[in-house]
Amino acid sequence: MDASGWQLFLDSFWPIVWGGVSGTIPLALSSFALGLVIALGVALARLSKNRVLSGAARFYISVIRGTPLLVQLFVIFYGMPAIGIVLDPWPSAIIAFSLNVGGYAAEIIRAAILSVPKGQWEAGYTIGMGQATTLRRIILPQAARVSVPPLSNTFISLVKDTSLASLILVTELFRVSQQIAAFSQEFMLVYLEAALIYWLFCLVLSSGQGMLERRLDRYVAV
Amino acid sequence: MSPSDRDQGRADAAGRASDPLAPATTPDDAVLLTARGIRKSFGDNEVLRSIDLEVRRGEVVVLIGPSGSGKTTVLRSLNGLETPDRGTLSFAGGPDLDFSTRVSKQGRVAMRDRSAMVFQQHNLFPHMTVLENVIEGPVRVQRVPRARAVAEAEALLERVGLAEKRDEYPFSLSGGQQQRVGIVRALALKPDLLLFDEPTSALDPELVGEVLKVIKELADEGWTMVVVTHELGFARQVADEVLFMDGGVVVERGAPKDIFTKPAEERTRRFLDRILRPFD
Numbered sequence: 001m002d003a004s005g006w007q008l009f010l011d012s013f014w015p016i017v018w019g020g021v022s023g024t025i026p027l028a029l030s031s032f033a034l035g036l037v038i039a040l041g042v043a044l045a046r047l048s049k050n051r052v053l054s055g056a057a058r059f060y061i062s063v064i065r066g067t068p069l070l071v072q073l074f075v076i077f078y079g080m081p082a083i084g085i086v087l088d089p090w091p092s093a094i095i096a097f098s099l100n101v102g103g104y105a106a107e108i109i110r111a112a113i114l115s116v117p118k119g120q121w122e123a124g125y126t127i128g129m130g131q132a133t134t135l136r137r138i139i140l141p142q143a144a145r146v147s148v149p150p151l152s153n154t155f156i157s158l159v160k161d162t163s164l165a166s167l168i169l170v171t172e173l174f175r176v177s178q179q180i181a182a183f184s185q186e187f188m189l190v191y192l193e194a195a196l197i198y199w200l201f202c203l204v205l206s207s208g209q210g211m212l213e214r215r216l217d218r219y220v221a222v
Numbered sequence: 223m224s225p226s227d228r229d230q231g232r233a234d235a236a237g238r239a240s241d242p243l244a245p246a247t248t249p250d251d252a253v254l255l256t257a258r259g260i261r262k263s264f265g266d267n268e269v270l271r272s273i274d275l276e277v278r279r280g281e282v283v284v285l286i287g288p289s290g291s292g293k294t295t296v297l298r299s300l301n302g303l304e305t306p307d308r309g310t311l312s313f314a315g316g317p318d319l320d321f322s323t324r325v326s327k328q329g330r331v332a333m334r335d336r337s338a339m340v341f342q343q344h345n346l347f348p349h350m351t352v353l354e355n356v357i358e359g360p361v362r363v364q365r366v367p368r369a370r371a372v373a374e375a376e377a378l379l380e381r382v383g384l385a386e387k388r389d390e391y392p393f394s395l396s397g398g399q400q401q402r403v404g405i406v407r408a409l410a411l412k413p414d415l416l417l418f419d420e421p422t423s424a425l426d427p428e429l430v431g432e433v434l435k436v437i438k439e440l441a442d443e444g445w446t447m448v449v450v451t452h453e454l455g456f457a458r459q460v461a462d463e464v465l466f467m468d469g470g471v472v473v474e475r476g477a478p479k480d481i482f483t484k485p486a487e488e489r490t491r492r493f494l495d496r497i498l499r500p501f502d
Binding site: 117119127130137138 | 364
C-alpha cells in the first residue's frame, strides 16, 4: 500500500467504525431484541396444542425462511407504500430484520424448550406452579443455556445482514463505506477495510458469546 | 406416633385384608385421602382398571408390584400429574373430584396442593442452588416471606445432614444427596401427603440406605405417605399397609407381615419369590 492509500485507510477508518457504532450496532441490537420476543411467541405458538396457533406459527416460519431477506426488506420499504403504509428507512429495516430473526430464532427456542427434560415441568407443577410460571422460572432459564450458541450465530449473521439496509438508504457501516469508495474510487481498499471492521465487530461479539456461555454453564458439570 | 400405635395400625390393616375399604376403625385415624374406581388408559393400553385407595392421617401406604403394573400411575394421579379417565378422588376437607366429568382446573390445583412428590430422578432444578430449589415453591407459589422460607429450608437441610450444601448446585452432589434435597423440597411445601415414586431406584446401591433412612424417619414422625418402591425390606419396615399391584389392579392388600410372609394370592407369591429368591 502506498502512502496515499495508507492515508485513505486511516482517514476512512473512524468514519466507517462510526457508521457501525451509530448504524449497524443499534440496528442489529434492536432488531435482535424485538426478534427474540417474536421468536419466543412463535416458538410457544408452534408448541401449542391449538392447531390454528401452531399452524400459523409453522406458516410464518416457512415464509420467513423460504424468502430472501433482501426481498422481505424491499417488500416492507418499497412495497408497503402501495397499500398506503409509508415507513422511513430505519423503521422498515428494524421491522424486516426483527421479523426475520423471529422466524429463525423461533426454531432455536422451540428446540431448546424441548431439550429440557419433561421431569422439570412436572417438578414445577408438583411444587404448585402453573404452566406459565414453570415456563418462566424453570424451563426458560435452562433453555437459555442450550440456545446461546445457536442464537449467537443468528446474531452474528444479523450484524452482517444489516449491510442490506444500505439498499434502503439506512446510514450504517456499509453505506458509509460505499460513499467513501465512490468518492475516492479506491474500491478494493475501502471495501476490504469495511470487511475488516465487520470482522472486528464479530470478534468482539464472539468473545461476548464465550463469556455468556461460561456464565450459564456454572450449574452444569463440565 | 409411638410404636404400639403403629402396631395397632398394622393389626387394623390386617383386619381389612378381606374387606380392603372397611371404614376407619378408630376416630383419630381420620381418612386423609379417598380414591375410588380410578381408571386410566394410554391409548389402547389400560393402565389402571378401577383402583380403590384410602389413606389415613399418619399412615404409610406402600405400593409394590412388577414394572408396568400401574403403581407409578396411581401415584401420579394423586398429584394431578396424570388425569384419570374415571373415578373419584378426594382429600379430607377438599372437594370430591369426579373424573368421569370434566374436572375444573381449580379442582386439580386444590388437589395438587395437598401433596408433594419425590421423583425417581429427583428432578431438582439444575439452574438453582440447593437452597433455591427448596424455597422456590414456598416463596413463589405459597408466598411465604423469603426470610422465613430460608430459615425453614435451612432447618430441613440440617435435618437431612445437608446444611453445608445450601449454596451448591445439584450437579455437585451425590445421587443420595440429590434425592435428600428432593425430599426436603417436598417437605418445605408442608403437604398433607408425601408421595415417593421409586425414590431409590436410580441410585447406586451404596447410596440407597441414606435415602431410605430419611424416609423411615419421616414415617416415624407421623408423616402420611404413599410410597412406590422395589425395596421390599424397607416396605416391610415402614409400611402400615402394603398394596400389591399387577396388570392395573390391586391384587392384594394388607399388613406387611401378612403380605410378605403369607400372601393370599398366587400372583403375589410369584412376584415376591422372583424378587426375594431370584436364583432358586
